[in-house]
Every structure is written in structure tokens, then in C-alpha cells.
Amino acid sequence: MQYTTEAVIGEKLVEKYITKDYQEAVSNVLSEALNVVETANFEFPLITKTGRRVEILLNATPRYNEHGEVIGVVGIGQDITERIAQEQEYTRLIIDTANAPIFGVDTNMCVNIWNRKAAQITNYSIGEVMRKSR
Structure with missing residues (x-):
């Protein structure tokens, strides 16, 4: 069971999909990207539709329109849950x-x-x- 694209478009990303303890930090990363400050290798947890915690490694960068104006943020993430579990065990x-x-x-x-x-x-x-x- 996963979220459909239609189900998440228009939703508040931080409020709905980020754990409470990381909401402020993720908001700051996204705000910085809106102010043309890229963030690389930011780790934080996402919550799945089934309530499972998934650790994400994120790169956030501004998204521009054809006039060079910032119109949003593009976040490219990678699931690092297994890697973190292996590091903790090690x-x-x-x-x-x-x-x-x-x-x-x-x-x-x-x-x-x-x-x-x-x-x-x-x-x-x-x-x-x-x-x-x-």
C-alpha cells in the first residue's frame, strides 16, 4: 500500500509526512532552498502510509521558472533505512x-x-x- 500521486498533491509535506521531531529541521531545509540555498545529504525520517518510519537522505534544490525565479523546491531522496540499521549494528x-x-x-x-x-x-x-x- 502506497500513496498515489493524486493523494499527495496539494498536501502539506512537512505536517503530514514528517515526524514531529524533524518538522522544524525539514521546514528549514525547504525554506533555505526557496531562498536559493541548496542542501545536500540531509537525513530525516518520513512516515509511510502504513505508519512505518523510513530514513531518507535528501538533496534539496530550488526549482526555477523560465524567468529564473524560484517557484518551488525539488527534493531528491534516497531510502537509507537499511544502511542506518547496518551502521547501528556494526x-x-x-x-x-x-x-x-x-x-x-x-x-x-x-x-x-x-x-x-x-x-x-x-x-x-x-x-x-x-x-x-x-
Whole structure:
């Protein structure tokens, strides 16, 4: 199931298809393009018709009429969802198998990363540390 061209023409792109946390940033990129400032390699999530989040790599450039006046923006995007998932998994594996203790905390100072070496040195398993941090 996908959106048809007819269904999206005339819709507010940012309000309807961009996650709330990225609406301001995407609006800024599009506004900049309307002011003749191109943006390359901007990453943001789109929401599909089924509600799935898709990561997009966007290049935004002004669109001109025959008089050289800006009449809109052309956005050329690429679905990078799989690439981002692979990068995250690669990073997770590097952290987990590093020969040095690696840990992380969130904004509440609760542990959210605890690698094998940290567990080995402290004798606290990943599960124990995560339970204590909640």
C-alpha cells in the first residue's frame, strides 16, 4: 500500500509526512532552498502510509521558472533505512566486543550501554546493570 500521486498533491509535506521531531529541521531545509540555498545529504525520517518510519537522505534544490525565479523546491531522496540499521549494528558489535570497558548513560544518568569488557572487569552482567539503572 502506497500513496498515489493524486493523494499527495496539494498536501502539506512537512505536517503530514514528517515526524514531529524533524518538522522544524525539514521546514528549514525547504525554506533555505526557496531562498536559493541548496542542501545536500540531509537525513530525516518520513512516515509511510502504513505508519512505518523510513530514513531518507535528501538533496534539496530550488526549482526555477523560465524567468529564473524560484517557484518551488525539488527534493531528491534516497531510502537509507537499511544502511542506518547496518551502521547501528556494526557500532553495537564494535562496542560490545571492544577490549576496553565501554559504558554509557542517558540524561538521567542511568546506564544504557555496558559492554562485555565492563561486565568482565566489574563482575556485573549487562542484565544486572540495566536492571539496577531502571
